[in-house]
Amino acid sequence: MSCLMVERCGEILFENPDQNVKCVCMLGDVRLRGQTGVPAERRGSYPFIDFRLLNNTTHSGEIGTKKKVKRLLSFQRYFHASRLLRGIIPQAPLHLLDEDYLGQARHMLSKVGTWDFDIFLFDRLTNGNSLVTLLCHLFNTHGLIHHFKLDMVTLHRFLVMVQEDYHSQNPYHNAVHAADVTQAMHCYLKEPKLASFLTPLDIMLGLLAAAAHDVDHPGVNQPFLIKTNHHLANLYQASECLDVAEQRQFLGGSKNMSVLENHHWRSTIGMLRESRLLAHLPKEMTQDIEQQLGSLILATDINRQNEFLTRLKAHLHNKDLRLEDVHDRHFMLQIALKCADICNPCRIWEMSKQWSERVCEEFYRQGDLEQKFELEISPLCNQQKDSIPSIQIGFMTYIVEPLFREWARFTGNSALSESMLGHLAHNKAQWKSLLPKQHRSGAGGDGGGGGGGGPDPRPGTEDEEPTGTEGDAA
Numbered sequence: 029m030s031c032l033m034v035e036r037c038g039e040i041l042f043e044n045p046d047q048n049v050k051c052v053c054m055l056g057d058v059r060l061r062g063q064t065g066v067p068a069e070r071r072g073s074y075p076f077i078d079f080r081l082l083n084n085t086t087h088s089g090e091i092g093t094k095k096k097v098k099r100l101l102s103f104q105r106y107f108h109a110s111r112l113l114r115g116i117i118p119q120a121p122l123h124l125l126d127e128d129y130l131g132q133a134r135h136m137l138s139k140v141g142t143w144d145f146d147i148f149l150f151d152r153l154t155n156g157n158s159l160v161t162l163l164c165h166l167f168n169t170h171g172l173i174h175h176f177k178l179d180m181v182t183l184h185r186f187l188v189m190v191q192e193d194y195h196s197q198n199p200y201h202n203a204v205h206a207a208d209v210t211q212a213m214h215c216y217l218k219e220p221k222l223a224s225f226l227t228p229l230d231i232m233l234g235l236l237a238a239a240a241h242d243v244d245h246p247g248v249n250q251p252f253l254i255k256t257n258h259h260l261a262n263l264y265q266a267s268e269c270l271d272v273a274e275q276r277q278f279l280g281g282s283k284n285m286s287v288l289e290n291h292h293w294r295s296t297i298g299m300l301r302e303s304r305l306l307a308h309l310p311k312e313m314t315q316d317i318e319q320q321l322g323s324l325i326l327a328t329d330i331n332r333q334n335e336f337l338t339r340l341k342a343h344l345h346n347k348d349l350r351l352e353d354v355h356d357r358h359f360m361l362q363i364a365l366k367c368a369d370i371c372n373p374c375r376i377w378e379m380s381k382q383w384s385e386r387v388c389e390e391f392y393r394q395g396d397l398e399q400k401f402e403l404e405i406s407p408l409c410n411q412q413k414d415s416i417p418s419i420q421i422g423f424m425t426y427i428v429e430p431l432f433r434e435w436a437r438f439t440g441n442s443a444l445s446e447s448m449l450g451h452l453a454h455n456k457a458q459w460k461s462l463l464p465k466q467h468r469s470g471a472g473g474d475g476g477g478g479g480g481g482g483p484d485p486r487p488g489t490e491d492e493e494p495t496g497t498e499g500d501a502a
Contacts, residue, residue: 201245
């Protein structure tokens with residue numbers, strides 16, 4: 029594979045007789061070249077939430093996410109240094125991090141199945157490429173590359189597209205969050221009660237959905253997009269993005285179609301098709317993969333929390349889960365992804381606190397923007413009234429604890445489940461100790477969700493939206 033030319037910062041063209049001439053872009057603006065040499069523009073990310081959004085800007089594809097120079101240079105070092113992308117095939121079993129990398133990141137990957145995995149450190153060691161690095165490693169260790177006969181360069185290109193479609197300026201909904209959710213999903217897929225029933229397809233679906241579940245997230249919630257008449261709200265709000273048969277099969281007939289989750293799913297499918305990662309598979313199989321990815325990603329909508337929790341409780345009470353059945357297995361993949369998406373309160377305090385501060389910073393930014401444009405400030409987005417401890421205590425009490433208690437029942441109180449519930453109790457106590465004194469008494473048994481002036485963040489309520497439209501309060 030020889031490098032033909034460099035067109036601009038971060039873009040390299042490779043010559044491959046089997047794939048004609050394609051452009052593998054190393055940065056955000058990914059393009060592919062076919063036989064004609066005509067660039068095929070990929071779907072553009074929608075713009076920053078600013079004046080243009082409020083003025084109903086329609087040319088969103090013209091406004092891309094600008095990356096910092098340091099990030100650009102780190103990507104250049106990564107791609108130029110990679111022996112794999114220079115076409116040198118390793119003789120030993122495939123490892124993502126080759127000799128060009130420091131051994132620290134590789135050492136961390138050897139412990140990727142441990143719950144105290146530090147995704148922030150891993151992101152630094154990989155020069156901001158935690159999602160790509162992690163996914164390539166997990167696809168290899170799970171045997172997915174061999175089983176599905178995936179082309180490694182094509183897989184890498186697809187994962188770079190996914191990683192770069194996350195907005196690095198978001199404090200919380202960025203590629204590091206996606207990597208964190210993916211690492212958690214990997215841990216859940218190893219739970220003995222689930223692992224023995226999983227097929228390679230189940231594992232691939234779980235990892236892909238975790239990696240892409242928040243792709244192209246704007247850093248604001250669905251009500252904000254609707255009240256500012258954002259084009260995504262107009263595009264997805266009333267659309268029936270899954271056919272009726274698929275809804276009955278995987279979603280239980282639910283028609284609660286979320287704007288953002290649908291966008292995350294459709295964006296993922298667009299990148300899958302553009303990268304042609306699965307083009308060699310039978311058409312019926314790729315269509316099934318796309319639909320199952322949709323039902324997994326749509327399950328992360330926190331407004332469907334009660335729906336999934338009620339179903340899980342019923343299954344556990346009736347003891348009628350049959351994981352040999354594809355539908356029951358898929359349902360538990362949905363539950364696993366929902367747990368992974370909101371598992372930050374179950375991490376060790378040092379990491380959990382970082383995630384909590386990040387998600388609240390994102391809420392506060394939305395509140396500042398709403399105040400700036402004289403819009404009503406959304407619940408939990410007012411920095412003067414909604415404190416981080418009160419937001420987190422309410423989130424833990426009404427969202428996290430109920431789900432993880434049922435997950436522990438499913439796993440038979442596995443060592444991992446016991447560890448997560450222990451961290452959750454400790455972290456909740458830590459946040460209570462940080463509450464202003466006048467609010468501590470009100471934070472007792474009910475979690476004090478409104479202790480800092482915020483609303484009661486219980487699932488299924490409108491007030492829960494900022495914490496819950498994406499379900500990611502840390």
